[in-house]
Amino acid sequence: MTEPNDENEMHEVSRLRFDCPHCGSFMKVRTSKTHLPEYRELYLHCTNEFKCGYRCKAALSVSETLAPSYCPNPDVDIKPSPWLMRRLGLEAQGQIRLGEFLPPKKESQQ
Ligand SMILES: [Zn+2]
Known part of the structure; x- marks a missing residue:
């Protein structure tokens, strides 16, 4: 499991509300990568871990x-x-x- 280097950065990203497309539970941002100042990749895990367990990659761009x-x-x-x-x-x-x-x-x- 990879954690972000900056704890505050993870906190800021975690405020983004994103629901699981399968069960509707809250999706938690596990890690994020940035390649450009205006673009970020987010790795999301469904918090309904045992009944759903969905994981995905999402993109956030300005x-x-x-x-x-x-x-x-x-x-x-x-x-x-x-x-x-x-x-x-x-x-x-x-x-x-x-x-x-x-x-x-x-x-x-x-
Ligand atoms: Zn789910």
């Missing part, structure tokens, strides 16, 4: 950005959601201000 990071990783390129694109378009037209959604601009000399 699909869209809803709010940009204040400290973006240059190696990560995740497409903005249509909602964010509309907000960015409105901001570009000066119709709204997106201050709380975007990284703070570097201080300019005024």
Whole structure:
């Protein structure tokens, strides 16, 4: 049995609720592997161990950005959601201000 290196990481992953497709019991994340910053493989075990015992591999991937990071990783390129694109378009037209959604601009000399 392989355990994650970071106990907190396992705790965070375990909060994800996933039910067994066969018996409906809670599925427990036993291990997870990450190959890319926006993609993770999860190994799930059914907690109804003796009556069901189902085990599977699942994938979790980040699909869209809803709010940009204040400290973006240059190696990560995740497409903005249509909602964010509309907000960015409105901001570009000066119709709204997106201050709380975007990284703070570097201080300019005024
Ligand atoms: Zn099950």
